[in-house]
Amino acid sequence: MNPTGFASDRRARQRQRPPAPLPGERELGRLEILLRLRRNPLTIWRRRHFREPIIAGDGIFGYGVVLSDPAAIRHVLVDNAANYRKDDLQRSILAPGLGEGLLTAEGEAWKRARRTLAPLFTPRAVAALATRMLGPAAAAAERLSRRRPGRIVDIAQEMTRVTFDILAETMFSNAIAGGAPAFAKALTAYFGTQGRIDPLDILGAPAWLPRLGRWMARPSIAFFEAQVEVIIAARRALRAHVSAAGQPDLLDALLEARDPATGSGLSEAEIGANIITFIGAGHETTANALTWALYLLSEAPATRQAVEAEIDAVSDLAAAALSGSGLALTRAVIEEAMRLYPPVPSLSRTALADDDVGGRCFIPRGALVVISPYLLHRHETLWREPDRFRPERFLPGARESIERYAYLPFGAGPRICIGQQFAMVEAMIVLATLLRAFRFEHAGETPMPVQQITLRPDQGMPMHVRPRHVAPRFDTSDLS
Ligand code: HEM
Numbered sequence: 001m002n003p004t005g006f007a008s009d010r011r012a013r014q015r016q017r018p019p020a021p022l023p024g025e026r027e028l029g030r031l032e033i034l035l036r037l038r039r040n041p042l043t044i045w046r047r048r049h050f051r052e053p054i055i056a057g058d059g060i061f062g063y064g065v066v067l068s069d070p071a072a073i074r075h076v077l078v079d080n081a082a083n084y085r086k087d088d089l090q091r092s093i094l095a096p097g098l099g100e101g102l103l104t105a106e107g108e109a110w111k112r113a114r115r116t117l118a119p120l121f122t123p124r125a126v127a128a129l130a131t132r133m134l135g136p137a138a139a140a141a142e143r144l145s146r147r148r149p150g151r152i153v154d155i156a157q158e159m160t161r162v163t164f165d166i167l168a169e170t171m172f173s174n175a176i177a178g179g180a181p182a183f184a185k186a187l188t189a190y191f192g193t194q195g196r197i198d199p200l201d202i203l204g205a206p207a208w209l210p211r212l213g214r215w216m217a218r219p220s221i222a223f224f225e226a227q228v229e230v231i232i233a234a235r236r237a238l239r240a241h242v243s244a245a246g247q248p249d250l251l252d253a254l255l256e257a258r259d260p261a262t263g264s265g266l267s268e269a270e271i272g273a274n275i276i277t278f279i280g281a282g283h284e285t286t287a288n289a290l291t292w293a294l295y296l297l298s299e300a301p302a303t304r305q306a307v308e309a310e311i312d313a314v315s316d317l318a319a320a321a322l323s324g325s326g327l328a329l330t331r332a333v334i335e336e337a338m339r340l341y342p343p344v345p346s347l348s349r350t351a352l353a354d355d356d357v358g359g360r361c362f363i364p365r366g367a368l369v370v371i372s373p374y375l376l377h378r379h380e381t382l383w384r385e386p387d388r389f390r391p392e393r394f395l396p397g398a399r400e401s402i403e404r405y406a407y408l409p410f411g412a413g414p415r416i417c418i419g420q421q422f423a424m425v426e427a428m429i430v431l432a433t434l435l436r437a438f439r440f441e442h443a444g445e446t447p448m449p450v451q452q453i454t455l456r457p458d459q460g461m462p463m464h465v466r467p468r469h470v471a472p473r474f475d476t477s478d479l480s
Contacts, residue, residue: 017387017388018295018296018299018340018387018388018389019446019447019448019449020042020340020378020387020448020449021040021042021043021045021448021449023045023046023047023049023050024046024047025046025047025048026046027046028044028046030060033059033060034060037060039450040448040450040451040458041345041346041451042345042374042449042450042451042455045372045374045375049066049068049375050375050378050379050380050386051379051380051381052068053067053068053069053072053360053379053381054066054067054068054069054072054360054361056361059368061089061368062366062367062368063364063366063367063368064367064368064369064370065361065363065367065368065369065370066370066371066372066375067361067369067370067371068371068372068375068376068379068382069360070382070403070404070405070406071358071360071405072357072358072360072361073371073376073405073408073412074404074405074412075355075357075358075360076349076355076357076363076369076371077347077349077371077405077411077412077413077415078412078413078414080355081413081414081415083351083352083353083355084349084350084351084352084369085106085107085349085350085352086104086106086348086349086350086415087348087349087350087368087369088350089348089368100113100269100270100273101113101270101273101274101276101277101278101280102114102117102274102277102418103277103280103281104277112259112261112262113266113270113274114414114418115259115260115261116257116258116259116260116265116266117254117257117274117418118418119253119257120250120253120254120257120418121418121419121420121421121422122421123322123421125253126322126421126422126425127322128248129170129249129250129422130318130321130322130425130429131318132166132169132170132247132249133166133169133170133318133425133426133429133430134317134318134429134433135169136162136165136166136168136169137162137166137429137430137433137434138433139162139165140158140161140162140165140430140433140434141433141434141436141437141438143158143161144158144434144437144438144465145437145438145467147465149466150464152443152444152462152463152464153462153463153464153465154460154461154462154463155291155294155295155440155460155461155462155463155465156287156288156291156456156457156460156461157460159286159287159288159290159291159294159430160283160284160287162287162290162430163282163283163284163286163287163290163426163430164279164283164287166426166430167278167279167282167283169249170249170250170422171249171250171251171275171278171279172231172235172249172250172251173247173249173251224276224279225272225276228272228275228276229272231251231275232251232255232268232271232272232275235251235252235255236255239252239255250278251275254266254271254274254275255271278419281417281419282419282422282423284343284453284454284456285343285344285423285454286343286423286426286427288341288343288454288455288456289334289337289338289341289343289409289423289427290334290427290430290431291456291457291461292337292338292340292341292449292455292457293333293334293337293427293431294431294434294440294461294463295440295442295447295457295461295463296333296336296337296340296389297333297435297440298440298441298442298463299389299442300389303329303333303389303391304435304439306329307329307330307333307435308435308436308468310326310327310328310329310330311327311330311432311435311436312436313326314326314327314432317428317429317432317433318425318429320428320432321424321425321428321429321432322425327428327432328395328396329391329395330428330431330432330435331394331424331428332391332392332393332394332395332399333391333431334424334427334428334431335391335394335407335409336389336390336391336393336394338409339377339383339394339407339409340377340378340387340389341449341455342373342374342377342408342409342455343409343454343455344373344409344411344453344454344455345372345373345374345449345451345454345455346370346371346372346373346374346451347370347371347372347373347408347411348368348369348370348371349368349369349371350366350367350368350369351363351364351365351366351367351369352365353365371408373407373408373409374451374455376406376407376408377406377407377408377409379406382403382406383406410423435468436468437467437468438465438466438467438468439465439466439467439468440463440464440465441463441464441466442461442462442463443462443463443464444459444462445459447459447460447461
């Protein structure tokens with residue numbers, strides 16, 4: 001390997017097709033599907049799933065439909081969204097940890113919570129939080145600069161830490177009782193145990209039957225709940241004694257939130273569940289987007305150099321991330337990373353009543369509808385060179401030709417990610433802060449994406465982190 005580590009044949013091949021399971025042609029038996037769902041659900045997709053827009057039939061979950069047709073997706077997620085609710089499997093994985101938070105609530109409870117929480121994440125609200133993201137991003141750069149030169153760093157872990165610190169700062173002004181590391185550790189344990197699909201859930205076993213993962217996740221859930229109670233009580237006490245306790249954060253906004261329709265606030269349990277939900281939904285997701293973006297850039301030196309040039313020319317990172325001007329390529333890299341490695345690789349719904357999807361297909365009552373951003377984002381009928389890293393497709397001028405319902409990292413319709421703007425601004429600030437200071441080079445085995453609620457690299461993301469004072473090598477081989 002040459003000293004820069006970029007020019008080996010293996011790397012050149014990876015530039016063509018960043019790592020992902022190779023879908024086979026052979027249909028899988030039920031037991032094999034079950035095992036694959038447990039180990040890595042990405043591996044159940046066959047070649048035909050990447051070619052055909054709609055695949056329906058009896059499967060392991062009963063009758064199911066896999067939709068990769070943008071018009072049909074729009075029908076299910078937007079036009080007739082009222083006919084679909086989150087399916088039981090998804091709820092059984094998420095609900096024990098996230099309770100009746102926004103992500104797992106349904107029906108009237110969800111509507112009320114969404115109305116009440118929407119003002120917390122408007123572009124204006126996110127703008128007020130953006131400068132608070134700079135500190136934790138700079139602290140991450142500082143941590144990396146203190147590492148011994150030549151030492152390999154697990155960037156997946158670092159990204160999890162920085163996105164957690166940003167949530168802790170914007171949400172609680174960093175007042176996590178017992179310390180952020182313990183909270184983050186419990187969260188990691190939760191995703192590593194609860195996050196795997198349990199065969200009992202696939203078989204539709206009753207909820208009272210104990211699942212190993214859920215049982216193992218219990219201490220982390222209990223830990224979160226206790227922590228969150230302490231945080232809320234401390235803030236209430238502070239607000240009772242101090243009139244204007246510094247700059248308001250998301251916790252202040254949660255405590256003050258009122259349903260615009262009724263004027264009522266959230267219950268204590270709802271506040272707690274939503275704090276845990278925001279951390280659960282808004283932490284690993286953004287961390288994974290950043291981890292894959294850094295990996296893809298480490299394999300694409302010309303793009304990385306172009307991003308570095310863009311970032312070096314920006315003086316106010318928070319303002320540029322908010323306006324989008326000046327960081328177009330940085331943004332495009334994040335969007336392309338989420339195309340190839342969508343942090344939420346699969347969305348699923350259950351049909352409440354029979355539905356005719358605009359003559360495209362018929363979805364009977366009770367059917368499971370799977371919309372997989374992973375599949376959709378690599379679908380041969382929707383993307384040119386779907387397996388290649390080509391951030392240019394998201395640059396202004398090209399981006400407009402991407403079909404709205406062909407790209408769904410944040411979902412769509414009434415249940416679209418409430419934290420979308422927050423996440424994009426955060427990801428741009430962190431990526432720009434780190435790339436200003438360092439050059440990241442992947443070290444070790446080729447990382448494979450594995451679906452465990454979110455899409456993570458199977459062995460973490462070991463990387464060399466080098467200060468950027470070395471004159472860059474000019475390499476255009478990854479640009480088309
Ligand atoms: C790159 C980062 C993120 C990605 C890719 C992402 C992705 C998603 C997706 C796909 C959904 C829709 C799920 C479905 O329809 O079944 C969703 C919902 C949600 N996300 Fe995010 N998310 C990210 C960051 C965040 C952040 C930062 C927060 C909060 C701080 C957040 C909070 C939520 C909540 C509360 C919901 C549920 C919304 C509802 O059902 O009304 N997410 N997210």
